[in-house]
Amino acid sequence: MPRWLRRSARPTDDQTALAMRTLAEAFAGDEFTWASTEATRLDSVCETFLAAGPTEEEFEALVAGIGAYLGELLVRHAGGRWIYDPEQKMAAVDLPTGFRGFPHHKVAKRLELGAEHDLFEFYWYAITNDVPPGSIVTQWGSSRDL
Numbered sequence: 001m002p003r004w005l006r007r008s009a010r011p012t013d014d015q016t017a018l019a020m021r022t023l024a025e026a027f028a029g030d031e032f033t034w035a036s037t038e039a040t041r042l043d044s045v046c047e048t049f050l051a052a053g054p055t056e057e058e059f060e061a062l063v064a065g066i067g068a069y070l071g072e073l074l075v076r077h078a079g080g081r082w083i084y085d086p087e088q089k090m091a092a093v094d095l096p097t098g099f100r101g102f103p104h105h106k107v108a109k110r111l112e113l114g115a116e117h118d119l120f121e122f123y124w125y126a127i128t129n130d131v132p133p134g135s136i137v138t139q140w141g142s143s144r145d146l
Helices: 013-028 034-049 054-079 103-113 119-128
Strands: 081-085 090-092
Touching: 013 054, 013 081, 013 090, 034 054, 034 103, 034 119, 054 081, 054 090, 054 103, 054 119, 090 103, 103 119
Parallel strands: none
Antiparallel strands: 081 090
16 A cells, blocks of 8 residues: 555544645646546546556556545535545545545555456445446445445
């Protein structure tokens, strides 16, 4: 796990939210908007990135950027809020539905383990509490390990 994902000192939720918004805005730049539909583009970004043979530093930077962007989409479109989870020692997004998502962890799994950790499915499930149309439901009752 990248060192920046796990901190020894506990930031406040406000500090976490500010840091995540800043990372998300840096990732989005001029290439991404804040429309909910942008979540559909993230998996192809991952594939393109992996095809280029990234260094460890580039890998960590992409996890930070996409994770923050994905989480900020949940904040903006699903009424979520950034928090710092002291048990996991990382940023998370709490949603009004009771869902707690760890978008950085999900992005890392997508990059390390492949398309079965689809980022759009994670986003869809988080905002709808249902699997996307056409998804395969596993024995655990969800389309993927969210």
